[in-house]
Amino acid sequence: MKFVEEYRDPELGKKLLDMIHERSRKPARLMEFCGGHTVAIFKHGLRQLLPDNIEMLSGPGCPVCVTASDDLDRAIALGHLPDVIITSFGDMVRVPGSRSSLQEARSEGADVRIVYSAQDALAIARDNPEKSVIFIGIGFETTAPTIAASILQAEQEKISNYYVLSLHKVCPPIMKAILDLGEVNLGGIICPGHVSAIIGSHPYQFIADDYKIACAVSGFEPLDILLAVDRLIRQIESGQPTVEIAYRRGVKPEGNVPAIRLMETVFEIGEANWRGIGVVPSSGLQVKSQYEKYDAAKNFKIDPGPTHEPEGCICGSILRGVSTPKDCGLFGGTCTPEHPVGPCMVSSEGSCAAYYHYGDNHG
């Protein structure tokens, strides 16, 4: 197949690894921002193949994992309202909030449906005009344009029972927030692939310029990631951090301009609550007032109750790259994919799930 097999070629992979081993001298701590990269790195066993002086940390780029407990509590409270259908991406329904999950709400009678896209949610609204259909909008710049498109389509078709609870987050501000916390001493960042397909590579320039940290945008195949690591090591060894695209078939420096316009039409930048990090200004997307009749946050009265984080769960510090799942006392014992305590164990892109599924880490 085009774009898969050639990016898994073992011969090319070995050449890239040889180059990395030959070139890498300084200790280098690299963070893969995106959960998709974390999974790919584990799935292909890449950590074992890199030199010992390269340390890989997982970052906060998993949309399910960074959803704050109180946002989940709001989604669950919306689900308990009469005549409401909650539509959500699959992983979200299993994430525990302060007291319950969307899955548990469903077993108590809430109408919670898993959809593959916002278009599916819109179709449910079309088919159920007597119900209010609320889409739990999570994700980064990757999913936001499609959800913006669903709101515009609802407007065009005059569908008045479709709402979005926008919990969308944007990447560059959270990268800045993590760097400003000063908890992790990074040499390089593997920048997200799909997010960058939308926003391009320019928004990361400040990381190289202001923080002197190497950046490489990567795809999700093993050779993509090895190429990105090679680029980062070159930058680190030469002491010249910059932003490179190691995923040219997917990412252009300027990004996908029509998708950005779509996002900007419907959403505006606002604060967002990140699990384990807290409220970060200018790191979220809110529905513009012009489209507020589609904004679930503005159209329903709910009381989600007090929020608390699960005791002993360190998802927050894992998302900041400060801890690894192995540092967590719950990992593999109390917290497993079957009975997740925190979101990083629920999501297929979560660090804890990746460590659990692919590493020798069973409790």
Place this chain on the structure above:
Amino acid sequence: MDDRILLAHGSGGKLSQDLIRSFLPDLANPILNRLDDSAVFEANGRLAFTTDSYTVNPIFFNGGDIGRLAVCGTVNDLAMSGARPLYLSLAFIIEEGLLIADLKKILASIKEAANEAGVKIITGDTKVVDQGSADKIFVNTAGVGTVPEGVDISAANARPGDKIILSGNIGDHGIAVLSQREGLKFNTPVPSDCAPLNGLVADMLAASANIHCLRDPTRGGLATTLNDFAGQSQAGIVIEEDKIAVDKAVLAACEFLGFDPLYIANEGKLAAAVAPGDAEVVLAAMKRSKYGGGAVIIGEVVAEHPGQVVMKTTLGASRIVDIPVGELLPRIC
């Protein structure tokens, strides 16, 4: 208007009788034709008995339908115990409103699959439920087969040194059904691999008396089957990623959706653990068989890491292959 199944078709009255009689020409055999309350038949030796219910959306998919699935699934469950499948029961739960033409199509493929597998349907039942109480049609089949003398196949029988053989490429059925259900159109449509494997198993058993484990990797995929072998046998399994074949279109769909083909359902493949000395003869027998042409040795059973499946990746690393937790969900971003 097209003829549809009515609640009255399940009432036990004239309409029910007419419907059931309309099935008979397709499925006819002396045991079924008696239409008594139970089927009476003779069998000798050790019997294998299994049942499974089939719910699939859509009921017609590329490469098969719920009828073919219901026959092959139960035939394969019998075959994976080393049994020679003989008889099946067939029960429908039908949602009122199903097109009678659709039911006829399902019956025709049941007939075709049963003929191919050499099994007879000897008893059956039909119920009709209100709209919304079922999704078009659910099918249950139970099956009986005889286990030849000396055959002892179980997921608990794998021993260190055994070779793991896989009968062909993986993931076709799951992706065929999913892509049709979700309206995902790929340039090369993927047909389901749904097929009866009793002929393949018979050819394998004829070649060797040292087949220790057999299982068809349906829901949960190859990863689950190999974990079953490892867990029940308390042995480790090591497989090699580059030996496991995946159709290009299936691989493309998996990449697109964020799935791992190791976890995708198959309906016409099997995995076996075979004593090392017999692995090559079994492999050769499989390759000659209709549904074993793509057979390959993908790994072996080891004494280390009991209960765990480890895969050597194409790039030379290794990783654990765990069982899936729940429903496979596509990637979000």
